Amino acid sequence: MEMKLPPVHEMLAHLTEEQLEDLCKRFPHEKNQILIDEFGLNVSVAWLPKIVPPRVTHDLQCPHCKVSLWQKVVKIKKEESEIPYCPVCDHKIDSFCMCKYCEDERRFHPEKARLRSVGLGYRKYKREKTINQVNELPLLDQLYLSAFLRVATKDNSNLLSLLNSSLKLSPNRYCDSLIIVHLLNNSYLKQSSEYPYECPIELSDSNKERFNFSTDFFITNINPGNQDVGELMMKLYYPEINKVTELELRDIWKMITKAECLEYVIHTLQELKISYKYSKRHEELIEKILHHFPVSQFYSLYGSAIKAAVYKKEQGKIELHQVLNVSMNQLENYLERAIKERWNVTKCNRRYWSSQSVISEVFFNYFLKIGNSGFWECPHTFEIDVDIDASKDETNI
Numbered sequence: 298m299e300m301k302l303p304p305v306h307e308m309l310a311h312l313t314e315e316q317l318e319d320l321c322k323r324f325p326h327e328k329n330q331i332l333i334d335e336f337g338l339n340v341s342v343a344w345l346p347k348i349v350p351p352r353v354t355h356d357l358q359c360p361h362c363k364v365s366l367w368q369k370v371v372k373i374k375k376e377e378s379e380i381p382y383c384p385v386c387d388h389k390i391d392s393f394c395m396c397k398y399c400e401d402e403r404r405f406h407p408e409k410a411r412l413r414s415v416g417l418g419y420r421k422y423k424r425e426k427t428i429n430q431v432n433e434l435p436l437l438d439q440l441y442l443s444a445f446l447r448v449a450t451k452d453n454s455n456l457l458s459l460l461n462s463s464l465k466l467s468p469n470r471y472c473d474s475l476i477i478v479h480l481l482n483n484s485y486l487k488q489s490s491e492y493p494y495e496c497p498i499e500l501s502d503s504n505k506e507r508f509n510f511s512t513d514f515f516i517t518n519i520n521p522g523n524q525d526v527g528e529l530m531m532k533l534y535y536p537e538i539n540k541v542t543e544l545e546l547r548d549i550w551k552m553i554t555k556a557e558c559l560e561y562v563i564h565t566l567q568e569l570k571i572s573y574k575y576s577k578r579h580e581e582l583i584e585k586i587l588h589h590f591p592v593s594q595f596y597s598l599y600g601s602a603i604k605a606a607v608y609k610k611e612q613g614k615i616e617l618h619q620v621l622n623v624s625m626n627q628l629e630n631y632l633e634r635a636i637k638e639r640w641n642v643t644k645c646n647r648r649y650w651s652s653q654s655v656i657s658e659v660f661f662n663y664f665l666k667i668g669n670s671g672f673w674e675c676p677h678t679f680e681i682d683v684d685i686d687a688s689k690d691e692t693n694i
């Protein structure tokens with residue numbers, strides 16, 4: 298990387314190179330008056346910050362001129378750091394940079410420009426997540442990040458949210474929360490308002506209901522190190538997996554399909570004007586079903602179970618609030634019989650309201666590369682192509 302050195306202000310011209318270096322190093326931590334006295338400077342306390350030369354960053358370069366970026370030196374206690382800039386073309390690591398490079402990118406590569414600007418939130422905060430190699434991140438992190446970047450939109454105050462997106466992050470709101478909390482807890486994202494520096498949220502059954510992340514606003518917190526922000530964000534958007542085990546893939550497949558089954562339950566109840574109440578038992582039962590059947594067959598199993606429960610309600614045998622519970626008992630009963638009696642369970646298609654979510658699309662198209670089979674085939678028994686398995690490992694070293 299080429300280096301261009303910042304000019305030294307005439308009021309600091311009498312300092313030796315070592316003294317100047319010492320001054321720059323101590324400026325963030327020490328009181329201005331102490332430095333002024335010690336270095337014999339003829340400036341006021343207010344003026345000193347203006348003449349301390351910017352530091353040369355060694356890990357950031359201008360994508361246009363290939364020189365190291367400079368950054369204004371500020372007091373350490375300031376929560377926000379200064380935006381690094383290019384001394385040649387004035388390119389700034391900022392979503393509103395107007396340099397030629399950024400203007401061209403906005404014109405000719407709008408998606409890349411959008412992602413670059415999404416990736417810029419981290420600059421403002423000191424605690425950040427450094428990503429060196431995208432494909433060394435855990436598989437789940439790669440999946441969640443790719444899906445989030447596709448769905449989140451940026452508002453005019455530069456914050457990301459899911460609020461105005463026309464896309465669906467995951468099949469249901471519990472799963473949305475799971476994804477967002479994971480990204481927050483692993484420092485890929487920060488919440489913009491309530492918890493600007495740390496997210497203390499642990500996902501428990503009770504706050505799964507409480508948090509509605511679709512209305513929250515976020516900032517990305519990813520430090521690209523010496524990579525170009527735009528390039529890094531593109532890699533996160535289009536993850537290429539190379540090291541993964543079949544077990545990991547099946548686990549994620551089950552996680553997504555579990556959420557798709559629950560989406561069906563929630564919606565079916567909604568149509569009956571019954572609000573869904575999350576329960577661990579439902580999750581376990583769905584998991585059991587997915588051990589033998591795909592989501593498409595879950596649709597018809599639960600469809601029949603809810604019909605049976607509603608029939609009981611119409612006959613006056615149960616109350617409306619019991620319908621959910623009774624339908625789950627019925628479902629468990631069907632599952633046992635379906636296995637024992639080898640039922641030929643009908644496969645049903647997605648409904649207009651259960652269109653595929655982005656997390657599901659990314660996983661089945663990019664990671665597993667089986668497309669719609671994720672919905673039509675059983676996640677436990679379907680044979681996964683060995684090509685994407687970790688068997689490549691040894692040859693890759």
Ligand SMILES: [Zn+2]
Pocket residue numbers: 359360361362363383384385386387388
């Ligand atoms: Zn430049």
Ligand SMILES: [Zn+2]
Pocket residue numbers: 387388389394395396397398399400
């Ligand atoms: Zn620029």
